[in-house]
Amino acid sequence: MEKESPKSIYRKNLPLISSFVILVTLTLVIGLLLGYKFTQKFVEGQFDGDKAKVLDKTIENYNDLVNNRIPQISLFQGYLDSVSVEKIVYSRLRSFPFINSIVFYDTEISNHPLGPLTIALRKDRFSAECKGIYKYGKGKPPEVLYKKGRLNNYPSNIEGDFNAAMLKFASYVEGSDTTRVPDNNEIFKTFYTISDNKISYLNVPRREEIRVYKDFILDSKQPLSSVYEHDLLTFNLNPYALQIRNTNPRLYETVLIKPFTFDSLSTDARNYYTTGIALPGAFSDYQLYFISSKRFINKEIFAIFKPIAISFIIVYLLLMFIAYLIFRNMNINQKLFKLQYDFINNLTHEFKTPVSVIKIAGDNIRSSDTLSDRERLHYGKILNEEADKLNDLMNKLLSFTQLENKSIKIKYSRINIEIFCQNQVDAYQLKYPDFDIQYSLDDVDYLETDIVLLNSVFTNLIDNAYKYSPSGRKQLTINITRQKRLIIMNFIDQGIGIEKSELENIFKKFYKVDNEFNRHGSVGIGLAFCKEVVNFMHGEIEVKSKPGKGSEFKITLPLKRI
Structure with a gap:
């Protein structure tokens, strides 16, 4: 198989x-x-969820007005008049641009009977009567809408706002517990009247006053009392003047205030994301309407x-x-x-x-009865040559291992270069008569190094020059020159050459170039052995080659021991 x-x-x-x-x-x-997809769903969820943050920021001023600024009116205990209230209301108009106008009702509460031509409300003997009504608008002087005892031409809603506020107050007084202070919830339900785009506020009286007002309702035989001053203010609001605070401009491209009757289906759902959230209190008929194009939202999606x-x-x-x-x-x-x-x-x-x-x-020696001298010499030569081959191969492998493991040392000796080269030439000319080896020396006589290691380098390079040169071109020139403290040896053959792509691999252990000379009998350690030896001797080896024309190996060694 x-x-x-x-x-x-x-x-x-x-x-x-x-x-x-x-x-x-x-x-x-x-x-x-x-x-x-996850990011897209997250951004879409954020688009629908973050609208509450925009709402909170947008109505921040409105909440400040309702919860902080309006209740301050109670500090005056009903003693505001048209002149003193003017200073207060105009500061409110400037601070809160969504207030269109403020209507001030200068009110009296007593158990007196009501006069003619009055805006008033009476429950049992509880009487609430307007002395005057004044309107304050942005950039306008105060406008007198009503004066007690005169024939006035005033808007119909003026009297309705007054009656609604006073009726709620009278009902509270009738059922009030005068032994305790009213809590915030009772105050909000009683003294605030919130309707479409409008907030009315009646100042909160003291407990002693509420006790007196309760007697007006419950005690029909009580004599006429003093007149108690009260202030009622109505704030007319414009929802479109609210300052929209877009807390997430990367998510919401456009934020509008729209009535709840606004048809969001008119927005192209294929190209836009839309959502809305209701405004509170006096603006409950309106909503914040959020619009973002899908292209705009995609930017946020990609950013995340x-x-x-x-x-x-x-x-x-x-x-x-x-x-x-x-x-x-x-x-x-x-x-x-x-x-x-x-x-x-x-x-x-x-x-x-x-x-x-x-x-x-x-086998031939053993099977032969008699051997002639010629046969004996012939077989002896064969045995000697083959034994040398085995010995050389084993020595290379052993030396290679010793060099890699640094288990040998350089044995320096003074070598006469000319004699050394001549011995190499003589030996190879006897071994290969068809091998033409020439050498030349330039300004160099001696070299201090290990003669055994140097001999192994020469042997490998000369063997390769003969082996990889075709018949008729088995030539090798060895040029040895001196360069300062270095000796340079160039081995130039006329062999088959080496491909450029193979040059960086030929010094690797067990690597062999695939050619007709290597198909039988190459282990791939010759050049790798040379490189190890040269490096061990503190030198360098380089190669230049052209396929079909030959190769040149350059060895650089120190002239003297290091």
Whole structure:
């Protein structure tokens, strides 16, 4: 059965990674959609809920008028007149622009009978009678609407407002408990009369006065009493003059005051959001009406949704980065696995070939009855060469491990460069007669380094130059020059060259370029071994190459020991 390749094994993980990326992307899309829908519902809910805050701010002045400013009238205990009230009401008109006008009723309460041509109310012997009625408007002088004893031409609602207020007061007096102070709820129900766009307020009398007024109603034989002064003021209000305070301008594009009869359906629901909330008290026939176009609301939705979307995207990118790291590690593991896989195969081949040759030679020697001197020398040479190959391979692997583990030290010696190079040339010309090796020296005689390590670098580079050069171009030039405290060695061959994309990988352990020279018998540690040795000797190694024209390896070493 054919063995499955490492590449195909690792390809099986690609669907898993693709599924993970698709799943995370779908989760991002669904999360963004749900986040947007949630944000949209939240903003729509806020649009309907925050209107109460706008209402509270808008009617703040109205509440201040009703709860704080109007009750101050009671401090005057009914002794206001047309002159003194003028100072008070005009300050109110300036402070509260929604007050159109104020009507002042200068009132007397007693048990006296009522005179002719009067605006008055009588219950049993309780008499409430107007001495005069004055109207104050913005930017207008006071207007006298009524004077007691005169034939007056006044609006019909003037008398109605007076009668309503006094009838409510008389009913309260009849059933009042004069042993205690009335609470706020009783005061509001009795002394305030709130109707459409109008608030009437009668000053709150003292308990002694209420006791006297109660006697007017219950004791029919009581003699005529003194006359008690009271003040009744009616505030005519304009709801459209309320100052609208939009507390959330990012949510509410337009806020209007509209009557409840306003038809909100006239607003295009497809393009606008609308809602309303009723105004309180005297403005109860009106509402605050909120209108925002969907385009305007969408800005708020996107403003809230933006940080949510950014958070989703950051998490997504983080997951993608993790997926990338996993994929990269798997890819690295794949390459390492492939390198190990190739290394074992090639190492097996490297060992198998000399072992097989040695075995064949041994079998031939054993099976032969007699060996001639020529045969003996021939088999001896074969055994010696194959043993050298095995020994060289084992030494490389052992040295490589020692270099990586820093378990060896540099044994410095003074090396004569010319003699060293000549020995290398002589050895290889004997080994490979068709190999043309030339060297040149420029201003350099000696080098202080480890001769064994230097020899291993030369051996590997010369072997590669011969191995990777086609027949007829097996040439190598070694140029050695001095540059200050450095020695530079250039190995220039006429071989097959190396592709540019492969240059950064050729010094990696177990890596080999895929070509016809490497398909049989390369382990992929030669150049990696050279780099480790050169680095260990405190030097550097570089390469330049053109495919089809050859390669140049440049080694830089310190001239003397460091």
